[in-house]
Amino acid sequence: MIWYVLAVVLGLALICAVIALIVTERRRPRKPKPVAPSAAVLSRGALDVVNAGLRRLTGECLRSGRSLPDLYAVVYSEKRLGLLLAAPEEQAPAPWTAEQDGERWVISTDDLHRPGPEGEPALPYALTVTLGLDGPDRVLVDLSRATGAVSLTGAPEEVRKLVRTIVVEALAGPVGALAQVTLVGSLSDGTLLHGDETRSSRLHSAASLEEAFAGAASGAGAQEPGSPEVTQIFRLIEGSSRLAVQGEAPHLFVVDASQLPRRESALAGLRRGDALLVLGEAATGWRWRIGPDGSLDTGPLGLQITRHAGRMA
Numbered sequence: 001m002i003w004y005v006l007a008v009v010l011g012l013a014l015i016c017a018v019i020a021l022i023v024t025e026r027r028r029p030r031k032p033k034p035v036a037p038s039a040a041v042l043s044r045g046a047l048d049v050v051n052a053g054l055r056r057l058t059g060e061c062l063r064s065g066r067s068l069p070d071l072y073a074v075v076y077s078e079k080r081l082g083l084l085l086a087a088p089e090e091q092a093p094a095p096w097t098a099e100q101d102g103e104r105w106v107i108s109t110d111d112l113h114r115p116g117p118e119g120e121p122a123l124p125y126a127l128t129v130t131l132g133l134d135g136p137d138r139v140l141v142d143l144s145r146a147t148g149a150v151s152l153t154g155a156p157e158e159v160r161k162l163v164r165t166i167v168v169e170a171l172a173g174p175v176g177a178l179a180q181v182t183l184v185g186s187l188s189d190g191t192l193l194h195g196d197e198t199r200s201s202r203l204h205s206a207a208s209l210e211e212a213f214a215g216a217a218s219g220a221g222a223q224e225p226g227s228p229e230v231t232q233i234f235r236l237i238e239g240s241s242r243l244a245v246q247g248e249a250p251h252l253f254v255v256d257a258s259q260l261p262r263r264e265s266a267l268a269g270l271r272r273g274d275a276l277l278v279l280g281e282a283a284t285g286w287r288w289r290i291g292p293d294g295s296l297d298t299g300p301l302g303l304q305i306t307r308h309a310g311r312m313a
Helices: 002-027 045-064 109-113 156-172 209-217
Strands: 071-076 080-085 097-099 104-108 128-134 137-142 149-153 180-184 203-206 233-238 241-245 251-256 275-279 286-290
Touching (some): 045 128, 209 251
Parallel strands (some): 251 275
Antiparallel strands (some): 071 137, 128 137
């Protein structure tokens, strides 16, 4: 009889423990399920919105005589366009508003599409390209903000897929409408790019990085003075200081890490405002890594990328 009573008591205790566990699990806060990006965020039209926002920003700053903000990334969420600033500014030009103590400027897409002053070419930010998605948001970064090379590691095919997407966007997208791109060494053999983008007059090739830098320095691909497409071009010099340069567009160089010169002075020819994208490990600059799930670790840059741009299509 005693054993029977003990068994009943233990059974009831076990049932109570299970019920308590179930109640605790139900009360525990759960992480919200990731929201899928909308068709507008995934489409090429998103780049038109980003371009319109950057043109509007450039135009407002030129008209008001204020310097351009030192932005390093753009976030588009269909209803809003956000600029992430490296140097916070709490006073944003209308119709932009400052958030997070001036670290982010935002504008609604409704305000962006309302009639306003004509924008200016977004050449100050011509190397702003899509990195991928942060849940439902499209995230772009200005490659010219890197102080050295931007190196990309991970599974080789994933790396090439993302680099291919970045280069095609720079050549065919509206934001980088006048940016120049040079493929260096083995990357110019036709395996990285194929299709209409290879016929762009802004796409160049070079046998070595030294040759690529020399070609850019000699003015290869520069815009003709007085071109109706170019009124003023701003180049990043230091921090938020920008210098207006006539007839010169930002340049993106792309090279495999195996063909990156090892000497310390190898990157001395990289001009401020240009960018160097390396497939593989590089010793300096921004170091990014693609995960097995297609996410992208941007390191100290701190941008969350749940799906890189090469997997967005």
